[in-house]
Amino acid sequence: MSTNLVLLALFMFAVTYPSRALGLLTPGLDRLPRAAFDYLQLVGPAVLAALAAVSVMVVVGDDDVPSFHVGIEWVAVFVCLAIVARRRNLFLGLVAAIVIVVVAREAGFAALPD
Amino acid sequence: MRRDLREDVPALSESVAPEVRASRRRLAADAAGIAVSAVGFGFVYGLSAREAGFSVVEAMAMSTIVFAGAAQFAAVGYVASGLAWPGIILLTALLNARHLLYSAALSPWLRDVPLTHRAGMAHLLTDEGFALAISHFRRIGRADERGYWLGAIVSTFIPWNLATLAGVVLGAQIPDPARLGIDVIFPAAMIGLAVGLITGRRELVAAIVGAGVGVVVALATSPAIGIVAGGVVGPVVGLLVPAAIAAETAPLGTAASAERYAMPGMHADPENADDPGPPDPGASDP
Numbered sequence: 001m002s003t004n005l006v007l008l009a010l011f012m013f014a015v016t017y018p019s020r021a022l023g024l025l026t027p028g029l030d031r032l033p034r035a036a037f038d039y040l041q042l043v044g045p046a047v048l049a050a051l052a053a054v055s056v057m058v059v060v061g062d063d064d065v066p067s068f069h070v071g072i073e074w075v076a077v078f079v080c081l082a083i084v085a086r087r088r089n090l091f092l093g094l095v096a097a098i099v100i101v102v103v104a105r106e107a108g109f110a111a112l113p114d
Numbered sequence: 115m116r117r118d119l120r121e122d123v124p125a126l127s128e129s130v131a132p133e134v135r136a137s138r139r140r141l142a143a144d145a146a147g148i149a150v151s152a153v154g155f156g157f158v159y160g161l162s163a164r165e166a167g168f169s170v171v172e173a174m175a176m177s178t179i180v181f182a183g184a185a186q187f188a189a190v191g192y193v194a195s196g197l198a199w200p201g202i203i204l205l206t207a208l209l210n211a212r213h214l215l216y217s218a219a220l221s222p223w224l225r226d227v228p229l230t231h232r233a234g235m236a237h238l239l240t241d242e243g244f245a246l247a248i249s250h251f252r253r254i255g256r257a258d259e260r261g262y263w264l265g266a267i268v269s270t271f272i273p274w275n276l277a278t279l280a281g282v283v284l285g286a287q288i289p290d291p292a293r294l295g296i297d298v299i300f301p302a303a304m305i306g307l308a309v310g311l312i313t314g315r316r317e318l319v320a321a322i323v324g325a326g327v328g329v330v331v332a333l334a335t336s337p338a339i340g341i342v343a344g345g346v347v348g349p350v351v352g353l354l355v356p357a358a359i360a361a362e363t364a365p366l367g368t369a370a371s372a373e374r375y376a377m378p379g380m381h382a383d384p385e386n387a388d389d390p391g392p393p394d395p396g397a398s399d400p
Binding site: 001002003004005006008009010011012013014015016017019020021022023024025027035037038039040041042043044045046047048049050051052053054055056057058060066067068073076077080081084085088090091093094097098099100101102105106112113 | 202235302329341
């Protein structure tokens with residue numbers, strides 16, 4: 001059983017814990033420059049949106065060349081987005097996305113991923 | 115010093131004030147809702163990690179040591195896309211930097227808690243833990259260390275880890291995951307989490323630009339570089355939106371943000387909906 005990524009987890013902890021602990025252990029952190037707080041607030045949406053978009057829109061072929069992908073996954077992810085935005089229920093959104101993909105693939109409207 | 119004679123030290127269990135007991139009951143109810151969510155989401159994380167090639171030990175190490183859902187999901191994507199470890203670590207630092215805001219917001223409430231306790235509390239500080247704690251503290255008007263542990267451990271840490279184990283173990287029993295649509299869970303979860311973080315036009319612009327830049331750069335170079343580019347450039351462009359038209363509804367670290375982060379549970383607290391935010395550190399004790 002591989003354990004290589006345990007070391008990665010430790011590194012990830014090493015960069016996560018300070019964010020969690022600094023405010024609790026260091027008085028005055030709330031006096032950081034406003035611009036720093038503003039930037040930090042925007043990192044989450046940007047990274048997560050980039051991950052989602054790249055995951056459904058870019059595929060890497062056997063030749064290691066990225067190419068643009070259009071598929072049922074777009075619809076599934078958009079429906080999830082709409083449900084979360086409207087109902088604030090991520091779990092419902094995930095279930096809807098899975099159902100859309102499964103039904104489309106079983107009905108032959110969409111191909112299985114490589 | 116006798117704790118029952120000091121107003122600044124939480125009372126012992128046998129003399130807990132009625133309002134604290136009532137708030138803890140409310141906390142427990144909210145925690146139960148979040149626990150259900152954590153079980154489902156942790157299970158999905160376990161499945162995704164398994165799909166990306168994580169072993170049981172590796173997936174569990176992420177859930178116990180890192181204990182940060184969004185960053186863990188992102189790490190699954192990074193590893194699957196072949197991003198080098200320095201890039202993964204950098205993006206993890208950026209993604210989890212929002213916890214600075216939570217810890218800064220909780221700091222005035224917890225300053226009388228022993229340092230070693232606060233050090234332990236920090237590891238359990240998640241979106242959900244923050245939401246539960248700040249709401250509880252505001253209801254009772256002061257910190258409640260036991261309430262913090264209850265919310266953080268019972269609502270998230272235990273269910274998240276047990277569900278991760280179940281997901282990564284049971285995932286091995288699924289012969290053809292793509293037929294069950296498991297491959298779409300990751301991008302759907304990412305976009306859902308992103309929506310939960312969008313509380314104004316700046317976040318919206320950052321997300322759209324991050325996605326667009328990510329795809330363009332990914333097509334020109336590689337998915338891994340595209341993700342980094344989107345995550346770095348998106349916030350810069352988002353900051354260009356003037357504050358006057360940003361329409362920010364829930365700045366991080368405020369009570370409104372705590373309510374927002376209670377998703378996907380049902381933890382709205384109308385009494386605190388218009389609360390301006392955490393107490394001024396220079397003001398009287400919480």
